[in-house]
Amino acid sequence: MTSSAASAQYLRDLALLRRVRDRIDREYAQPLDVEALARGVNMSAGHLSRQFRRAYGESPYSYLMTRRIERAMALLRTGELSVTEVCFTVGFSSLGTFSTRFAELVGMPPSVYREQQAAATVGMPPCVAKQVTRPIRNREARPSATT
Incomplete structure (x- = not known):
C-alpha cells in the first residue's frame, strides 16, 4: 500500500x-x-x-464507561434520583459494577460523591461544571499532596 x-x-x-x-x-x-x-x-x-x-x-469500552460515569456524576449532584436509579438511568445493569467503576474513576463511591458534591456546582454554568467534574482515570490522577 x-x-x-x-x-x-x-x-x-x-x-x-x-x-x-x-x-x-x-x-x-x-x-x-x-x-x-x-x-x-x-x-x-x-x-x-x-x-x-x-x-x-482509550478503548471504546473505557470511553463508554467514562461517558456513563460523567452523566451519573451530573445526576448525583442534582440529588433528585437515588444511587440505584442513577445506575440504571445511565445504562448499567448491575449496581455493583456501577459502584466499582464509579469509585475507580471518581475516587469515591457514588453515595459519598452524592453527599459531598451536591452543592459543589451550584451557580456554576453547566459547561464549566462538566469540565471541573470530569472523571479522571486512576492512572491519570495527580499524586496527592499528603506524600
Whole structure:
C-alpha cells in the first residue's frame, strides 16, 4: 500500500471512529458493546478497538464507561434520583459494577460523591461544571499532596 493510499484509509477510519464516538455519546445509556459498535461501521471488533485507542487514547469500552460515569456524576449532584436509579438511568445493569467503576474513576463511591458534591456546582454554568467534574482515570490522577 502506498503512503497516499494508507493516508486515505486512515482518514476514512477516522471518520468512522468519529461516528462510533458520536454514537457512544448519544446512546451511552443503551446496551452497547464493541461488537455492536464495530458492526455499525463495518469493522472487526479488534480493528475498531485498536484504531479507537490509537485515535482517542482509550478503548471504546473505557470511553463508554467514562461517558456513563460523567452523566451519573451530573445526576448525583442534582440529588433528585437515588444511587440505584442513577445506575440504571445511565445504562448499567448491575449496581455493583456501577459502584466499582464509579469509585475507580471518581475516587469515591457514588453515595459519598452524592453527599459531598451536591452543592459543589451550584451557580456554576453547566459547561464549566462538566469540565471541573470530569472523571479522571486512576492512572491519570495527580499524586496527592499528603506524600
